[in-house]
Amino acid sequence: MIEFKPGNLRVPRWTRPVYMVAAGTSDFRKRYPEKKIEELSMMAFRMLVEENGLKIDPLEVKGLINFACYGEFADHFQDQLLCEAKVHDYLGLDLLPNVGIKTGGATGGSALLMGATTVASGMADCALVLGWERMDEVKTWTGNYYIASAACKDFETRLARNYASYYASMARRFQEMYGVDERVRAEIAVKNRGYACHSPFAQQPGRHTVEEVLKGEVVSDPLRFLECCAMSVGSSAVLLCSESLASRLSDRPVRIYAAGGSHTLRTGDRRPMRILLLPNEKETDYRGLYKDMEKQDGRWPGFESFGATRFAAYMAYHMAGIGNPIEDLDLIETHDAFTISDLQTYGDVGLTLYGREQEYVTSGDCYLANPKTGKPGRCPANLSGGLLGTMHAVGATGIFQAGEVLWQLQGKYDKFHGDPEIWKRYGKTRPKDWQSLQVKDPRRGMAISHAGVGSHVVCTILEKV
C-alpha cells in the first residue's frame, strides 16, 4: 500500500488566470498523402487565427504570440527528429521560442498544460499550442508495433506488439469484476462513431449497431475492431492568453484549468492504494467496493481503473471549484482509444462511483439526448466523435478535444461542423441528415488526455466566463 504525503496533494495555484480564445484543426484521415505535416499544421493554424471571430486581424493575432508548445507523440512515426523546428518555421514563427512535448497519448493534453503554465506564470502573454501526428508512413501493423513501444520494452512489448492487447486484459478484468455486459462497450462504439457522422473532420464516422460491433473481427479478445481507434493523420491547435488579452481578442473567451497525473507504464506494477476521493465522494461510498475487492482479489487502481486520471481530476476539480462533476460539468471528451477506456474513465472522473460505470452509460446521461427519456443527457460525452469516430493523430488529440469543448462553450458547434463549405474543404458533402450536436447553453466542459494504459493523464476544464 502506498500513501500520499501532504505535499504530494498540493493543488496547483496559477499566479494569474489563463484563457482559451480560439481553436483550429485539419480534418483527419488514415492516410493523408496530399499534405505534409507542416501543411496540415498550417491548416489548423489558419483556421485558428482566421475563423474564430477574433476581434483583430489574423496577422496581428500572430504578432501577439510569444511562445509555442508543440505536441508530437512519436519521432519514429514521423521519421524526423526536431519536427517542431520545421513546423515553427513553416508557420512563420521564427525566432520565437518553442518546446516539443511528449507524453504518449496524452501529448496533446500535456502540451496544453505546459502552454497554460507559460501564460499563468507570465512567461508568455499569448501561447500557441499545436500538435500533429503522421502515422501513415508505415503499414498499419508496423504502426501497431511502434505504438506498442509505449509498453515496457523489456517486459511487455514483445508479448503482443499491439497496444490493444494491453487494454484487452484491463477490459477482461473490468468485465469480470463489475459484471459488465459487453453490449455496453459496443454501445459506446455505436454512440461515438455515430456522433462523428456530424463532424466534417471525422476519419471514421459510421452508423453502426451493437450487433454489428459484437459480430466484428476480434483484435485482442474481448476487443473487436470497431472498439479500437485507427491510425490517424492531422493537426490541431488552440490559442491561450492572459485575461486582458482575452477580452481584447474575443467576445467569448473561456477560462482554462489544467492538471496532470501519472502512473507506472506496467499495469501489473500498480500497487494497491486507498481510493483518492473526489470532492463529491465519501470513504463510506466505497465500503462495499473494498469488500468486493477483498473477495475478488481486487485492488485500486489495479487493472480496472486509471489512478492517473483520478489524480488529474482531483487536482483540476480543486483548481476549478468543481464540487460534483455530474452537476458542474455540461459535457466531457474522454480518451476513447478503446471502448473500455471510455467506460473506465466515468468512475475515475467521478461522473459516477467506481463500480457503477456500466449503469452510468446505460442511464443515457452520456448522450446529447438521453435515448431512454428523450431529455438532454446530464453530461454528454465525445460529441466530437471521439477517438473512435473522429481522430487519434496522437500529438493533436488532446488539443483537438479541448478545441471541441471550447467551440461548444462558445456556442459554435454549428459554425464549425454544420457549414457545408467546411465539409467541401475536405472533399466531403455535408450529410442530408446532419444534426447539430450543440449542447444547450453549456457552462463548463472537460477534456481528458490520456497516455499508455493510463501512464499520463491531463484533465483540462474549460469554463465560460
Next chain:
Amino acid sequence: MNDRVQLKTAPSKITVTDDVWVLHFPRFGEEGTHFHTYGMLTPYFKGLTEGRLMATLCANRGCPISKGRGEKWLPPRADCPDCHQPMVWQEVVNPIGTIYTYTYVERGGTGLEIECPYYQIDVKMEGVGTIVKSYLLDRKPIRIGDKVRARFRTGKEATHTCLDLCFELA
C-alpha cells in the same frame, strides 16, 4: 499449428560485459543493430535461461513501506522506489500462480515472435506484490483464477528476452 504455442524467433545475440547482458536488436542488419542493456536486471534474464525465476525485494528495515520485509518485485527492479536503497535478489521457488486477467491475442504487430493466437496472461503469485505479464503455452479455454506454473526456455532454446518466461496450466 498445434495445440501448444510456439515461438517464431531465433535466439537474440547478446554481448556479456562484466556480467551484464547487452541484447542486440538488428533492425537494419548488422550495421543497424541497437545494443540494449539489461543492466542490473541481467540476473533475471540469465536466471530464466537456467530455469530459475529471480525476483528482487527490499530488505531495508528503514524502508517506510517494506520495513525490511518487502514482497517480491516481478519484474524485478534493482533499487527500491520507497527508500531508494538497493534491493536483494531471491528466487521464486515453486513458481506457480493464478491468472489475474488475460486476453486472447488474435493478431500482433509487425515482428511479433509468438505464434498467434495465444493467451497473454497476467499472473498473481504468492509473495509477489506485482502482477506478472506473460504468455500461456496452452490454447484451451481459460478463466480468471486458473492455476498456472512457470516454464522457461533454457539453454539453446533461450531467446534472451522476456519470452523465456511463459506459463502452462497447472
